[in-house]
Amino acid sequence: xxxxxRNFTAPYVFVEYPKxxxxxxxxxxxxxSADEEQAAIGEPSGYENLRDALMTEAKSxxxxxxxxxxxxxxxxxxxxxxxxxxxx
Numbered sequence: 458x459x460x461x462x463r464n465f466t467a468p469y470v471f472v473e474y475p476k477x478x479x480x481x482x483x484x485x486x487x488x489x490s491a492d493e494e495q496a497a498i499g500e501p502s503g504y505e506n507l508r509d510a511l512m513t514e515a516k517s518x519x520x521x522x523x524x525x526x527x528x529x530x531x532x533x534x535x536x537x538x539x540x541x542x543x544x545x
Contacts, residue, residue: 511535518542 475489478497488494511531515522518538522531 474491474494475487476494477485478488478494479485480497481499486497488497508528508531511528512522512524512526515531515535515538518535520534520538522534526534
């Protein structure tokens with residue numbers, strides 16, 4: 458055996474940060490923590506929480522939208538359902 462050979466049987470340890478993150482404009486930056494990542498890409502969970510709330514409201518009004526429907530379309534469906542419900 459050669460004295461300077463590497464030990465390739467050492468266990469691999471995954472390290473999430475630092476990592477590249479793609480921004481909305483297509484550029485990429487390196488972030489070093491989850492906080493930096495959230496600051497760089499914005500707060501996507503706010504949109505998801507809004508969509509989830511709108512989905513719940515739509516279902517309570519008797520609308521059954523597709524599970525991939527976006528927040529804007531859900532709001533439109535809810536407004537339409539409320540306007541037709543109040544005019545009857």
